[in-house]
Amino acid sequence: GQQLNQSPQSMFIQEGEDVSMNCTSSSIFNTWLWYKQDPGEGPVLLIALYKAGELTSNGRLTAQFGITRKDSFLNISASIPSDVGIYFCAAQNTGTASKLTFGTGTRLQVTL
Amino acid sequence: NAGVTQTPKFQVLKTGQSMTLQCAQDMNHEYMSWYRQDPGMGLRLIHYSVGAGITDQGEVPNGYNVSRSTTEDFPLRLLLAAPSQTSVYFCASSYTKTTSPLHFGNGTRLTVT
Numbered sequence: 560g561q562q563l564n565q566s567p568q569s570m571f572i573q574e575g576e577d578v579s580m581n582c583t584s585s586s587i588f589n590t591w592l593w594y595k596q597d598p599g600e601g602p603v604l605l606i607a608l609y610k611a612g613e614l615t616s617n618g619r620l621t622a623q624f625g626i627t628r629k630d631s632f633l634n635i636s637a638s639i640p641s642d643v644g645i646y647f648c649a650a651q652n653t654g655t656a657s658k659l660t661f662g663t664g665t666r667l668q669v670t671l
Numbered sequence: 672n673a674g675v676t677q678t679p680k681f682q683v684l685k686t687g688q689s690m691t692l693q694c695a696q697d698m699n700h701e702y703m704s705w706y707r708q709d710p711g712m713g714l715r716l717i718h719y720s721v722g723a724g725i726t727d728q729g730e731v732p733n734g735y736n737v738s739r740s741t742t743e744d745f746p747l748r749l750l751l752a753a754p755s756q757t758s759v760y761f762c763a764s765s766y767t768k769t770t771s772p773l774h775f776g777n778g779t780r781l782t783v784t
Contacts, residue, residue, distance in 0.1 A: 562713065601675070601761050601776050
């Protein structure tokens with residue numbers, strides 16, 4: 560099945576640094592979502608994007624829906640230790656039988 | 672509000688055994704689904720349901736059965752467990768299939784020896 564290409568796969572950063580990760584696809588989608596997964600738990604929705612070009616913030620997190628509808632990025636500003644986890648992008652075409660497709664995840668580790 | 676509840680949290684099976692993973696949600700969501708999560712593979716859809724009495728296959732349905740007799744419950748059955756089914760399983764639900772983001776349970780870690 561189709562999959563989203565998410566990068567980087569993992570990253571180590573220092574507390575206070577900004578983080579950027581992105582997700583690309585060869586297919587067009589009309590919904591992009593970003594989830595975070597903490598160890599031993601299920602993914603939790605961070606940001607949902609429904610319109611090409613849309614830029615949405617949730618606290619220190621900012622995500623954008625690419626103009627081409629084939630990509631999205633997530634930025635985390637001034638990272639803190641609790642930002643540690645795996646971040647997944649997901650995309651979907653609403654109104655069709657298409658399922659939600661997930662990226663392979665970006666593992667973020669924050670050092671003091 | 673409990674959200675999506677999965678049981679058990681951990682399970683070890685021997686090859687050929689069967690078991691049922693339970694999933695319940697108390698948000699009156701129409702759409703429920705099962706995913707498996709494997710290293711480097713992201714989350715892959717196994718089966719889904721758009722309402723009570725309706726189920727359909729996802730990307731990797733082989734070896735699994737589901738049923739949806741009530742809006743709240745969506746159990747996943749492994750008929751003849753195989754080592755390839757060792758994975759972390761997540762149940763997720765949303766108000767509708769096409770418009771609402773998924774809410775996930777905390778997962779069941781299954782090991783098949």
